[in-house]
Amino acid sequence: MKGRIGFTLDGNLRIVSWGKAISELTGLSAKNVKGNFYYQVFPRLSVNGKKDLIQESLRETRPLKIKDYPIRCLSGMQRADLSIRPLKNKRVSVTINIKKRCKYEEELQSCKRLIDLGKDASALAHGVRTPLNSIKGAVVYLKNRYPEEKPLLEFMDIIEEEINKLDSFVSRFLTGSLSPGTESKTVDLNSLIKNLEPFLLIPAETKKLSLSYTYNKIPPVRVDPFHIEQALLNLLSNAVNAVPEKGKIKVQTFTQMRGQRRYAVVEISDNGPGLKHKPSDYTSLPREGNSHGFGLFLTREIVQFYRGSLEIESQRGKGTTVRVLLPEEKD
Structure with a gap:
């Protein structure tokens, strides 16, 4: 994840709101995390593992901004800018600006898009079969109907050849035998x-x-x-x-x-x-x-x-x- 993610806590550091971006980062939906202590589902924001930065901001009722805070991701540590801001009703808003996309996350997102593309391609291939057969039937009819029209027959031969190629391509695709080469x-x-x-x-x-x-x-x-x-x-x-x-x-x-x-x-x-x-x-x-x-x-x-x-x-x-x-x- 690269960019801003955020969540809101109450005075006891329990999660009140959980944004879409952080849901994607952690794989946890707002429904599953609301009411939990934030450090149960996200690494505690602290200095040297001792002082909780959010608790300190609430206690002193002042915002905190920290640059280059280390955040762990799948491929190791990333740097992020923290903004912790006390709100009314003893709540606190936490914004984390991650500067660089996690390497493995990029690969996972790319794989997901490839899977989605594969699903779309499969649906498209199925949908192409019926109109292909209709076009092929029309070509055969026109060739028989106008056997003396040489320019027309030349184009009909090209269309028929390409239809056969595409039909073969779709058949190989749907049977999983379309490996390039x-x-x-x-x-x-x-x-x-x-x-x-x-x-x-x-x-x-x-x-x-x-x-x-x-x-x-x-x-x-x-x-x-x-x-x-x-x-x-x-x-x-x-x-x-x-x-x-x-x-x-x-x-x-x-x-x-x-x-x-x-x-x-x-x-x-x-x-x-x-x-x-x-x-x-x-x-x-x-x-x-x-x-x-x-x-x-x-x-x-x-x-x-x-x-x-x-x-x-x-x-x-x-x-x-x-x-x-x-x-x-x-x-």
């Missing part, structure tokens, strides 16, 4: 990106965007094509959504050496407004109530699984450049 194979990223181009045609034409691709020679990589397709499509969709009408998006591939390793690089640049927050806020696990970042967070997780990296550079008012680096497949 189980479908890994040698992949040419240039060919993979070319397969994604049709998905951006309609949104690009709608906004009259300038969308350019530059394919250079790059080494092959070993990945699950579906995972990398989704990661790159997410980045491309973000760029399309970010740029204004008649904006510009450039996609290019190239080879880059990092240390002794060669990487295939996919770079996506746009002239949009730039990110509102620092890049790390978008690639870290989003906190509760924060809707942005899930796509980039998942993209980063996919890329890192294949020993790659995701790099983001952005300037407000000038645009954003995102690079995906994946290591060359070793023989």
Whole structure:
């Protein structure tokens, strides 16, 4: 816990009120602690384990402020600023300002958010199955209804192929066999990106965007094509959504050496407004109530699984450049 926590005691040092923040820190609700002596559920606030600071403040009816008071947490001792203030009716308010988040608490909170995300993802996967089957049925009907319409059939084939990929992904997810890398194979990223181009045609034409691709020679990589397709499509969709009408998006591939390793690089640049927050806020696990970042967070997780990296550079008012680096497949 980082920040202010507080509680209120009566003249006998029994708990009268117990805030939400301290409930989260101790794992004890207000209902369970009210009426208890505070030192039964929280470390006694004292000097050298002798003089109770709250009792002293009540006796002398004067507020106490102590800086850098040691507070124990899961990973050891943390420093906090204490404020003890006598109130009317022989009550006393205690505020503790913890300066640094407990290391293990951060890890526990991160795990909790991952569990919540997993639950949401499972519910989403179940919900996707029915509309997927409906779309697939509609595609089959349209192909049979308009067998002479070649442009339409081309798009129907693409839609059907992607539906089958997504259906396979959902099935593997729900059966617990979706470990990244189980479908890994040698992949040419240039060919993979070319397969994604049709998905951006309609949104690009709608906004009259300038969308350019530059394919250079790059080494092959070993990945699950579906995972990398989704990661790159997410980045491309973000760029399309970010740029204004008649904006510009450039996609290019190239080879880059990092240390002794060669990487295939996919770079996506746009002239949009730039990110509102620092890049790390978008690639870290989003906190509760924060809707942005899930796509980039998942993209980063996919890329890192294949020993790659995701790099983001952005300037407000000038645009954003995102690079995906994946290591060359070793023989």
